[in-house]
Amino acid sequence: MNRTPRLYALVEELRAAAPRSLTVAALAARFEVSTRTVQRDLQALMEAGVPVRATTGRGGGWSIDPEMTLPPIRFTAEEAAALVAALAAADASAPYAGAVRAASQKLAASMSGPASEAAREVAARIVALPARTAESVRSAVEQALTGNVVLRLSYVDATGQESHRAVEPAGLLTADGKWYLIAWCRTRQAGRGFRLDRITAAAATGERARPHDLSGLLLGSAASGALRPTALAPLAPPP
Template identity: 35%
Template sequence: MHKSERLFQLVNVLKGRRFAMTAQQLAAHFCVSERTIYRDVQHLQCSGVPIEGEAGIGYLIADHALPPMMFNVEELSALLLGSKMVGAWTDPTLSEHARSAMAKIEAVLPDHLKQSQDSSPYLVSSFSHNEKQQQLNKQCRQAIEGKQCLQLSYCDVNHTATQRQVEPLGLVYWGGKWTLVAFCLLRLDYREFRIDRIQSACTLDIYFEQHSEKSLSHYVALVTAKYANCSNNK
């Protein structure tokens, strides 16, 4: 369990309890050392979480509203909006994690901040992201994370069908359309493939390595330099 997840769970365990829990009990619950619990409690107390008690006696959180993880209204709005975007525009697995994150954030919001979020001016639409594109998005993401090649059946802007074996490097969202950035083994160069134009994809048992001249950051640097040069020549 990551520290951030443990801290959140620690707050949930201590919140509203009638009796204090000792560091030993908490350590057993989270399968960590008592020293880790002491550090976690100190971290939460310094962040403004009203944990009462002390080492050797036990800890609890008084039954009153908790600060929203020390985020202000604007920060919470940004986090919730970002989670809604992930939930609507990515793949099913990330969407589920986004909904879980939103539930955790909303669980500690005071009423006045919940009302503020209910009146948010932003609406995140998912109309153009169908199940096929979501599954392709997930397959591409997993291939990127696993550094596995993909075999794509692709239809370009001229409706020309082509087969490409690529090394997937990243997914870029262009406001309505996802694009797979990859190193094409046919062209031996970077190419962009719109997810909605991929007819099918097969993850291959072929692995690749990234380096300074074959990576998403290198691709972004080349594109940035290209557009900078175009602007300077105008």
């Protein structure tokens, strides 16, 4: 068995045994490889963000956290290819890009068969340009949105004028390949959109932001007709 299919199979083997742990020796025997190879594979899974962990002592071994893993997902080959392409669109400059890459690794680990092969083939054909937004800026915007706190930023507008603002984030807008932070600007006392690649510095504060309705802030702007993604809902339990 080649390494990539073996990594997926290791995840499935650990998931099937969870919450029990399996020894490296048992895994090596299961996949007919050396214990050293299994150790390297498990380390690679950890580095990819898969929640595998080792326990020491009597009865120790490797296990996977069932609360943090996905059950096997039965994607069709077309669905898997579309998913990889969509995740690749979240390039290094997009908000939550780091989390997207970790999520894509976990999704890939949950695929098997033709879907897994299709995802790998499409991934090998997609490239992305370097990030246009500084990592520190993107991280601060993510913190402000996730924690619902005030964000202090320095911003250069289309005319080249720089200003310094304290804003209360409401959400994100994507249009024509650009990302915008939609927020209540305390300086202007109005809703404003800030293009992420024009934010030169940003810092999330510990001050709680007031809640703002994203649609309300967009009302009357060129983005007032912006569409929301399909609402996420829990999967129905299997019959």
